[in-house]
Amino acid sequence: MRKHNSMNDTPEAGSGPLSGLRILDLTQFLAGPYATMIFADLGAEVIKLEAPVGDWSRVLPPNFVGEDSCYYLSINRNKQSIVVDMKNDEGLEIVRRLADESDILVENFRPGVLDRLGLTYEGLSKRNPGLIWASVSGFGQTGKDRDRPAYDMIVQAISGGMGMTGEPGRSAVRSGIPLGDLSAGMYAVIGALAALEERRSSGKGQYIDISMLDCQVSMLCYQAAYYLHSGNNPGRQGWGHDSIPTYRGFNCANGSSLVITANTERMWQALCDVLAISELKEDTRFTLNEDRYENRHELWPILEGAFMIHEADHWVPLLLAAGIPVGEINNLEKSLANPQIVERDMVLPLINEDGDVIRVAGNPIKMSRTAKTSHEYPPKLGAQTAEILGHVLGADADEISKLIESGAVKEHAPKNAKGD
Numbered sequence: 001m002r003k004h005n006s007m008n009d010t011p012e013a014g015s016g017p018l019s020g021l022r023i024l025d026l027t028q029f030l031a032g033p034y035a036t037m038i039f040a041d042l043g044a045e046v047i048k049l050e051a052p053v054g055d056w057s058r059v060l061p062p063n064f065v066g067e068d069s070c071y072y073l074s075i076n077r078n079k080q081s082i083v084v085d086m087k088n089d090e091g092l093e094i095v096r097r098l099a100d101e102s103d104i105l106v107e108n109f110r111p112g113v114l115d116r117l118g119l120t121y122e123g124l125s126k127r128n129p130g131l132i133w134a135s136v137s138g139f140g141q142t143g144k145d146r147d148r149p150a151y152d153m154i155v156q157a158i159s160g161g162m163g164m165t166g167e168p169g170r171s172a173v174r175s176g177i178p179l180g181d182l183s184a185g186m187y188a189v190i191g192a193l194a195a196l197e198e199r200r201s202s203g204k205g206q207y208i209d210i211s212m213l214d215c216q217v218s219m220l221c222y223q224a225a226y227y228l229h230s231g232n233n234p235g236r237q238g239w240g241h242d243s244i245p246t247y248r249g250f251n252c253a254n255g256s257s258l259v260i261t262a263n264t265e266r267m268w269q270a271l272c273d274v275l276a277i278s279e280l281k282e283d284t285r286f287t288l289n290e291d292r293y294e295n296r297h298e299l300w301p302i303l304e305g306a307f308m309i310h311e312a313d314h315w316v317p318l319l320l321a322a323g324i325p326v327g328e329i330n331n332l333e334k335s336l337a338n339p340q341i342v343e344r345d346m347v348l349p350l351i352n353e354d355g356d357v358i359r360v361a362g363n364p365i366k367m368s369r370t371a372k373t374s375h376e377y378p379p380k381l382g383a384q385t386a387e388i389l390g391h392v393l394g395a396d397a398d399e400i401s402k403l404i405e406s407g408a409v410k411e412h413a414p415k416n417a418k419g420d
Contacts, residue, residue, distance in 0.1 A: 016043015016372030021196075022392075023047065024102040025079065026095075028055040030152070030178060031136050031212060032108035033075045034185035039104070039192075040078035041363040043372045047098060047388055048079045051086065052410055054381040066356045067380065074360045076378035077350055082389070083382035083410040086117055090408035094393070099124045099131060101392050104192050108136040111146045121207045132195045132205040134188045140211030150212060152180035159216035164223060167238045183215040244289065245296035246271065249329060250304045256312035261325040268292070270322040274315070275306035352377035382412040 012019060021044040025036040033048075033055070040046040048055075055072060063070035082098075085091040096119070099105055105124070107114060114120065121133040135141060138150020153174045156162040166173040191208040199205060217224070223234055226242065234242055239249030239259070246262035262271045265288070272280045280286050280302070285295040292299055307315060312328040319326040330338070336347055348362035356377070363372075389395040389403065403409045 014371075014373035016041070017367060017370040018042040018044040021045065021104070022102045024095075024098050024105045025049060026105065026107035026109070026114075027136070028108070029057050029181075030075065031181040031184040032106055032188070033057070034182055035134070035136065035188040036079065036106050037075050037077060038185065038189045038365075039106075041372060041375070042365065043370075044104075046079040047102070047384075047392070048076065048081045048379065049095065049098065050081055050083050050381060052083055054083075058381065065358045066352075066354065068378065070358065073350070073358045073378050077348075077360065078372070078376050079379055080384035080388060081379035081382055081412075082385045085407055085409070086119075088406070088408045090403060090406055092118060094389075094403070094408060095119060096124065096127065097393050098388075100128045102128070102131065103196065104132045104134065106134045106136070106188060106192070110149070111135075111137055111141050125205060125207075128205070130199055130203060130205045132192050132199065132208065134192045134208040134210060136184050136188050136210045136212070138212050140214060141209045145213075150180075152178040152212070155180040155212040155216050159213055160220060160224075161216055164234055164237045166236045168236045170236065172236065179219070180212045180216055183219055184210055184212040187215050187218075240296075243293070245292045245299060246303075248300070250307040252307045252310060252312040252315060254311050257329045258307070258312040258315060259327050259329060260319065265289070267324050270324055271303075271319070274318050274322050274324070275303065277302065277306050348375060350375060350377040352380075380412045382410050385409050385411045 018039060021039070023036055023039045023044050023046045025032070025046050025048045027033050027036060027048075028050070036046050036048070055076075057072040057075075058068050060069045060071040065073060084094050086095060121131075124133070125131050137146070138155060139145040139148055153162075156165075156174050156179060157172075159180075161179070162172045162174055164172075165175060188208065188210045191210060195206050195208060223242070227233060241247035244261075244263055246260060246268060249257055249259040251257050260271070262268050268286075268289075269281050272278050280299075284291070286292045286299055316326050316328055328334070335341065341347065344362075344366070346362040346364065347359055349357060349359050351357045358377075363375075365371075385404075386400050389400050389409065390397075395403070400409075404411060
């Protein structure tokens with residue numbers, strides 16, 4: 001059984017608050033790797049265990065740096081890679097031994113796949129009672145749909161969230177951000193850290209069942225409460241809000257656009273002044289929020305007509321000066337060059353030993369004392385196989401060579417290596 005570090009131990013400066021925690025990562029594509037990247041960004045040692053073909057996201061087009069896709073590189077920093085063939089009995093035993101030495105195991109296989117390989121929480125927890133196992137799947141480990149395949153867009157659709165996304169009277173659209181995958185990854189981390197805290201008193205691990213669909217339903221939030229109370233389907237939300245008519249987007253000149261959240265009476269009056277339509281402050285159709293809501297379909301064309309006189313970047317400073325929250329609707333070119341985003345290290349450059357460089361979205365968790373201060377380029381397939389076998393499992397050079405010869409594990413082999 002792994003000798004778990006006390007959570008009261010002081011991590012080495014710059015190593016991150018979860019330094020000393022070991023994560024065995026059996027995930028690929030997005031939801032699972034996003035979860036384990038969060039652990040890695042916070043300083044945990046993450047061992048990414050891959051099949052000989054590697055995480056399928058490594059070859060996802062269209063963008064590549066060196067051998068690996070930008071998709072893979074965006075969500076696998078600060079990890080180590082070991083290649084293990086789980087169809088090989090010796091390979092399976094390597095997985096079990098790594099689980100013996102880990103605090104948390106994260107996997108996103110379809111329900112039942114690891115069971116058929118003989119890898120179960122029940123079996124591994126007998127060897128390592130403190131093991132926390134987090135499973136991420138489309139529909140969870142129970143229920144009639146547990147075996148149904150699911151991807152991000154599938155759960156966005158089934159949850160009802162997609163049905164609210166898009167313009168009224170037009171087809172539903174998926175979120176441009178993969179909310180189904182990313183929310184499941186975040187909830188997996190939250191659940192595992194909660195189990196880790198409980199383990200401090202019980203000494204025992206536990207199994208965590210994360211369903212992408214469950215996570216999407218939880219994020220329906222007040223819209224779910226509105227429907228369950230009233231029985232009214234909200235329909236497409238478009239640029240607007242179900243309760244506040246001046247919480248919405250507007251087109252401006254030359255194809256630009258912005259969103260405002262003029263939620264209070266003071267903000268409403270200031271909005272009228274900025275747009276030079278002060279007469280609306282005396283119009284009884286728009287006196288209070290409830291009046292504006294009742295007459296919103298008359299109000300919106302008036303506001304948009306005023307906004308269309310100038311481009312969004314003309315209006316933003318004027319609205320901010322008047323105390324009205326506002327934001328231009330940016331493309332990624334403008335967003336990722338925004339000084340606020342850049343200055344907070346949310347564009348993170350990574351470089352490897354070959355000189356390959358990629359810039360990715362950074363870590364949003366800022367900590368005053370224990371932040372991880374450096375970030376490692378995502379690992380090449382099997383780059384740390386021998387190192388992990390030696391460091392974590394105590395294997396000597398002879399055992400490592402035999403495991404490689406048997407096909408139980410593989411080391412990194414560059415595509416341009418001699419003999420390829």
